[in-house]
Amino acid sequence: MIHEVDEVLGGLLRGGALTDSGIEVSFEAPTRDWAARRNAPTVNAYLYDIREDVARRQRGQLPVRDERDIVVRRRQPPRWFRLSYLLTAWTKIPQDEHRLLSAVLATLLPREVLPAEQLPGSLGRLGLSVPLSVAGVQSESRSLADIWSALGGELKPSLDLVVTAPFPAYPEYDAGPPVTEGATVRVRAVEGAPADPSERSHSAAQVAAARAAREAVAADRRGETR
Numbered sequence: 001m002i003h004e005v006d007e008v009l010g011g012l013l014r015g016g017a018l019t020d021s022g023i024e025v026s027f028e029a030p031t032r033d034w035a036a037r038r039n040a041p042t043v044n045a046y047l048y049d050i051r052e053d054v055a056r057r058q059r060g061q062l063p064v065r066d067e068r069d070i071v072v073r074r075r076q077p078p079r080w081f082r083l084s085y086l087l088t089a090w091t092k093i094p095q096d097e098h099r100l101l102s103a104v105l106a107t108l109l110p111r112e113v114l115p116a117e118q119l120p121g122s123l124g125r126l127g128l129s130v131p132l133s134v135a136g137v138q139s140e141s142r143s144l145a146d147i148w149s150a151l152g153g154e155l156k157p158s159l160d161l162v163v164t165a166p167f168p169a170y171p172e173y174d175a176g177p178p179v180t181e182g183a184t185v186r187v188r189a190v191e192g193a194p195a196d197p198s199e200r201s202h203s204a205a206q207v208a209a210a211r212a213a214r215e216a217v218a219a220d221r222r223g224e225t226r
Contacts, residue, residue: 001167002050004123005083005130008114009163013043016107023100030088031151042090043104045161048147049084053164056080078126078166086147087134087159101157108134108161126166133162 006027013025024042028034058077089100114130123130148155 004121005163005165007120009045017103032153038090044088046086048086051082053080053082076169078168080164080166083163085161087161088156128166131164135159
């Protein structure tokens with residue numbers, strides 16, 4: 001699921017305002033060594049935090065339907081996880097980095113929700129849209145200054161991007177086959193008595209009709225004895 005979010009995010013960053021710009025997109029940690037190896041303008045999307053959004057957790061089971069709209073399996077609701085990315089621009093001139101960040105912001109701001117049909121792999125098969133938030137209030141416990149300190153680099157202008165993605169909860173359970181016939185009543189010999197060779201299955205309607213006939217005959221006989 002995480003690598004599929006990376007795939008979607010990479011496509012977004014290479015499009016929009018950065019279409020045909022030739023800007024590279026990297027998901028590596030922006031350490032000093034990485035910055036020294038970089039030789040082209042780059043947008044870095046560093047995944048620095050993964051945690052469950054417990055407010056979205058659900059209980060129970062969800063039906064899984066086939067192309068005929070028949071329930072074939074049941075599964076638990078997916079768990080939702082907040083993937084937090086640190087977006088930075090890397091060029092030789094600070095003003096160019098600011099322009100890159102502005103282009104990234106212009107690309108991501110209109111995409112508050114990623115529809116399911118635009119998502120790849122197992123992420124798309126869940127059929128759920130994925131919310132996306134950029135440059136919002138940081139809710140994670142660690143500060144950006146702490147992140148840069150851990151990376152061993154100097155603090156740079158950055159955008160905080162949060163993608164809240166569903167992750168399938170396993171296992172899935174096969175559902176029973178759909179009911180295609182009415183109820184039937186099977187008449188059997190009393191336990192211990194010889195089996196009746198004429199034993200057969202009767203539908204509920206047949207049993208009801210036979211019972212009504214017997215009651216009518218009994219009523220006629222009672223009338224005759226009077």
